[in-house]
Amino acid sequence: MLTCVDLFAGCGGLSLGLEMAGFEPLLFSEINKDAAATYKANRSSKIVEIGDIYAFKDADIANFKKTWMSAGIKEIDLVAGGPPCQGYSGIGHRRSFDLEKQDIPSNQLFHQMIRVVHGFQPRMFLFENVGGLLTSKWTKEGGNGEIFRDVLRSFMDIKGYTVRWQFVHSKSYGVPQNRPRVLVVGVRSDLKIVVPPAKPSNRTIIEPTAVTDGLLPEPDNDYPTLIELLSDLCDPNYARTLATDAYPTKPLNRFQERLRTTLDGKVLGKGAAITDHEYSNHAPRIIEKFEFMIANDGAIPSSMRTKKFAQRVLPKSWGGSGPNITATSLPDDYVHYCQPRVPSVREWARIQMFPDWYVFMGPRTTGGRRRAGDPGAGLWDRDVTKYTQIGNAVPVELARKVGSHLAALLKKA
DSSP, X not given: OEEEEEESOTTSHHHHHXXXXXXEEXXXXXXXXXXXXXXXXXXXXXXXXXXXXXXXXXXXXXXHHHHHHHTTOOSOSEEEEOOOOTTTOHHHHHTSOSOOGGGOGGGGTHHHHHHXXXXXXXXXXXXXXXXXXXXXXXXXXXXXXHHHHHHHHHHHTSTTEEEEEEXXXXXXXXXXXXXXXXXXXXXEXXXXXXXXXXXXXXXXXXXXXXXXXXSSOOOOOOOOOHHHHHGGGOOTTHHHHSBOOBOSSOOXXXXXXXXXXXXXXXXXXXXXXXXXXXXXXXXXXXXXHHHHHHHTTTOOOGGGOOSSOOOEEOOSSOBTTBOOOOXXXXXXXXXXXXXXXXXXXXXXXXXXTOOTTOOOOSOSOOOTHHHHOBGGGTBOOOOOOHHHHHHHSXXXXXXXXXXXXXXXXXXXX
């Protein structure tokens, strides 16, 4: 058994991929009640929930180590975490308020992950975040990339670990999204894992060599098209019922079979129950707009254009460079590829490669200040709806493939 701790776990995408790779989460932190409810609803009650990372003191870490030691768990194999990224993400920042990144509390959470790594001394750690971290700066007058330089330097300063990093695209690891990510991997120096010397760089302290140095897997680019991913969920009666509670058809390919496989190994057939496949009740004018977009390669009629961010039609197939979308916290970023509506929660979850047995808790969607909070007034709480939980998650297939690679290294060591 390999063990892990998942910090800032959200609804559990990273944990789920790690579980598929052979890790057992012993503890998770998540401050939002709805995301934490989703995490717990899909797992054993034995996993410990700690809530706010700031309330998880060093004495608590010591007590957990003693408790686990008495249960035969001598050390934790992996501490993983992806702190909330709204302050680094271009998408998150455009929907936030105009603040310096150094003044956004969530941008400092990587220090708490480092503190937990210091306390548990795991055999490995994995830090995950958005690609925008590489160019973010603490203040408007700061230099591009200064935040990542501070983050990477802080992880490299943890004594007793060899640290490497990589900028990756989720599509390289079987996810039907572009979704660029930054991954930082630390390996405890006493393990028999040979890592080549780091290559210095003026830009980021060390070059991104986690893949070539063997700490992250080589890309396989085994991603589905959105028709391969979603076609078995297309219900011709969706507009009449506004919800689909049973599969309209049997699985049509290996990707759908995998996502329709239950925990006991059964592949769900036509007519089996499905959850979270409800539809927005769009106004006739919006449906007309979506129909025009689907019929005209995504073009929006001039009479229906707004100053808001542009919507896109989900592509039926990818171009030569592969997937070119990124699932966000808002379903109305995209229009379904053949039906004039936004994707359902279940379809959104599939784009993040969550299996269909995974359930989501909390409200389906929300809007306005409830979605964004009001940082200018010091109000940081946001509604974390089902769509937001999914959009914020680590893609499950990326987590599974990275986790499988780390598990193999740990077992070999």
